[in-house]
Each structure stands twice: as structure tokens, then as C-alpha cells.
Amino acid sequence: MGNHKGVSRRRLLKAAAGAPFVASLAPLAAMAGTLEPTPEIPDNDDPTPSQTEGPYYKRNSPEKANLMVEGVSGTGLIVSGKVVDTQGKPIAKALVDVWHCDPKGDYDNKGFKFRGHVFADEEGKYQFETVVPGLYPGRTRHIHVRVQAPNGKPLTTQLYFPNDPGNARDGIYDKRLLMTMGTEGEKKTGTFDFVLRA
Numbered sequence: 001m002g003n004h005k006g007v008s009r010r011r012l013l014k015a016a017a018g019a020p021f022v023a024s025l026a027p028l029a030a031m032a033g034t035l036e037p038t039p040e041i042p043d044n045d046d047p048t049p050s051q052t053e054g055p056y057y058k059r060n061s062p063e064k065a066n067l068m069v070e071g072v073s074g075t076g077l078i079v080s081g082k083v084v085d086t087q088g089k090p091i092a093k094a095l096v097d098v099w100h101c102d103p104k105g106d107y108d109n110k111g112f113k114f115r116g117h118v119f120a121d122e123e124g125k126y127q128f129e130t131v132v133p134g135l136y137p138g139r140t141r142h143i144h145v146r147v148q149a150p151n152g153k154p155l156t157t158q159l160y161f162p163n164d165p166g167n168a169r170d171g172i173y174d175k176r177l178l179m180t181m182g183t184e185g186e187k188k189t190g191t192f193d194f195v196l197r198a
């Protein structure tokens with residue numbers, strides 16, 4: 001009996017000594033079990049800056065991925081990329097509405113030449129094909145875009161071309177909105193990922 005009592009006491013003492021640790025570790029263990037690990041924030045987590053809409057936006061543009069206009073010659077341009085949220089999550093079915101001037105620098109304000117919209121796919125990818133826009137007085141080369149998550153707030157912004165001589169003279173130009181350029185056959189390619197606030 002005495003022996004048994006001794007073991008008991010020893011166990012009690014052990015438990016008492018361990019108690020503070022148990023008490024302090026318990027909440028941590030519980031947290032580790034229930035909390036999601038912090039998601040990795042991608043480099044492009046800053047929301048895409050918004051820009052002035054300009055005077056030439058027209059509602060109800062047609063849904064089309066090819067904005068080329070017959071009889072208008074210019075350098076072909078394929079613009080593509082992704083629409084994601086600030087955590088890098090693709091925004092499926094995001095609207096990408098585009099308008100820009102023709103290679104001579106004129107906007108079609110009567111019809112919908114060089115105006116159209118596409119929807120991002122399930123991976124948030126979008127693409128449209130057009131011609132490299134021209135220049136009009138006071139501005140560097142740019143493409144107007146309105147991007148909107150389903151039921152989200154629209155982001156109105158503009159895309160720019162790297163190394164365009166007009167960039168440095170344009171007060172609206174923002175280097176964060178530069179496309180990454182490449183070529184595909186005789187066409188130019190521009191890629192840009194839009195990051196929308198969730």
C-alpha cells in the first residue's frame with residue numbers, strides 16, 4: 001500500500017510539474033489543428049491600378065474575341081492573361097471589355113469597331129485579338145479595358161506598350177500597366193494579368 005501511495009505521489013508530482021506546459025501548449029495544438037496555413041501571397045497581389053475611362057467608352061459592346069476589322073491594316077496584336085483576385089485565385093467568367101482607337105488614332109464612336117468583350121474561362125484566362133492601336137494627340141499608345149468579376153465592381157483601366165516613346169510624355173501612363181510583349185508569327189503578343197480586389 002505504502003508503495004502504491006508512493007507511486008501515486010510521484011505521478012501526481014510529475015503531472016503537477018508538467019501542468020504548466022500542458023496548459024500553455026494546449027491552445028497552440030488546438031490552433032494548429034483548426035487554422036488553415038497562411039496562403040502564399042503571389043508577387044502580383046497588388047490590385048491593378050484603375051485609370052480614367054476617357055471620353056470614348058460605349059456600353060453594350062459585342063461579345064467577340066476577334067476585334068480585327070476588315071479593310072483596316074495594322075500590326076496584329078493578341079492580348080491575353082489572367083484575371084485573378086488579390087490572393088492569386090482565378091476569377092472565372094470575369095468580364096474583359098476592351099476599346100481602343102484604330103491604327104490611325106481614331107475611335108469608332110458610331111459603331112463598335114475595335115470594341116468588344118470576352119469572358120475569362122474557368123482558370124481566369126482571357127484572350128482577344130486586334131491590331132496595335134495608333135496614336136491620337138496628347139496620349140501615348142494604350143488600350144482601354146474594363147474588367148469585372150461576376151457581380152463585382154468594375155475596374156476601369158488602360159494597358160500600355162513597353163518602350164513606346166510616348167509613355168514618358170503621357171501624364172496618365174502608369175508603368176504598372178505595361179503589357180509584356182512577345183511575337184507570334186507576324187503578330188505581336190501582349191500579356192497582362194488583372195488583379196481585382198475581392
Ligand SMILES: [Fe+2]
Pocket residue numbers: 054139142144
Ligand atoms: Fe483612349
